[in-house]
Amino acid sequence: EADIYQTPRYLVIGTGKKITLECSQTMGHDKMYWYQQDPGMELHLIHYSYGVNSTEKGDLSSESTVSRIRTEHFPLTLESARPSHTSQYLCASSEFASTGELFFGEGSRLTVL
Amino acid sequence: AQSVTQPDIHITVSEGASLELRCNYSYGATPYLFWYVQSPGQGLQLLLKYFSGDTLVQGIKGFEAEFKRSQSSFNLRKPSVHWSDAAEYFCAVHTGFQKLVFGTGTRLLVSP
Numbered sequence A: 001e002a003d004i005y006q007t008p009r010y011l012v013i014g015t016g017k018k019i020t021l022e023c024s025q026t027m028g029h030d031k032m033y034w035y036q037q038d039p040g041m042e043l044h045l046i047h048y049s050y051g052v053n054s055t056e057k058g059d060l061s062s063e064s065t066v067s068r069i070r071t072e073h074f075p076l077t078l079e080s081a082r083p084s085h086t087s088q089y090l091c092a093s094s095e096f097a098s099t100g101e102l103f104f105g106e107g108s109r110l111t112v113l
Numbered sequence B: 001a002q003s004v005t006q007p008d009i010h011i012t013v014s015e016g017a018s019l020e021l022r023c024n025y026s027y028g029a030t031p032y033l034f035w036y037v038q039s040p041g042q043g044l045q046l047l048l049k050y051f052s053g054d055t056l057v058q059g060i061k062g063f064e065a066e067f068k069r070s071q072s073s074f075n076l077r078k079p080s081v082h083w084s085d086a087a088e089y090f091c092a093v094h095t096g097f098q099k100l101v102f103g104t105g106t107r108l109l110v111s112p
Helices: none
Strands: A004-007 A010-013 A019-025 A031-037 A044-049 A076-078 A087-094 A108-112 B003-005 B010-014 B019-021 B024-026 B032-038 B044-050 B056-058 B064-068 B073-078 B087-094 B100-102 B106-111
Touching: A004 A087, A010 A019, A019 A031, A019 A087, A019 A108, B003 B087, B003 B100, B010 B019, B019 B106, B024 B073, B032 B064, B032 B073, B044 B056, B044 B064, B044 B073, B073 B087
Parallel strands: A010 A108, B010 B106
Antiparallel strands: A004 A019, A019 A076, A031 A044, A031 A087, A087 A108, B003 B024, B019 B073, B032 B044, B032 B087, B056 B064, B064 B073, B087 B100, B087 B106
């Protein structure tokens, strides 16, 4: 059973607000990822990390930022939310040597009014 | 560029009937291929994976998939579908740059 947690599960906020989506895993995985998921679209990788103090941008350009100060924690921040940021955000983790076996959280559904 | 195509957006299958979900990939080298399942309100869960060797791979929940290099396909199958299999299914290819490329998903509906 995977142990990766995302909060909040659902968030509705107004334009211009700062938001942070939390993601924590208890498996000791080195790699962590943020994917953006919209209906009928493939999942898009927006950020990933190989370990502490490592962050990289993914394939889809995103105005969000991430940090990796602790192995188990990989929060995603939007400084000023806009309606175009409305989406589902999925956090995932994997072992360092993994070649595609990801463990996903349940997702954070963000709605920006 | 690497890509994954799942041509069926929705599929409806009667409970107890067999299932096949299609997946085609585009990748220059030998691919690492995956099927993930997403139940409503949940994250994705790995069903099965293909790295090399036997082209028919078994996964969890009674699913299997067959890798066909000549057709660039990795179709998912199940001989008898249960109502609890209703979910969205994603095919993915590992690109070798520590990233997974996902298809757009196929939503499976199971009728009584």
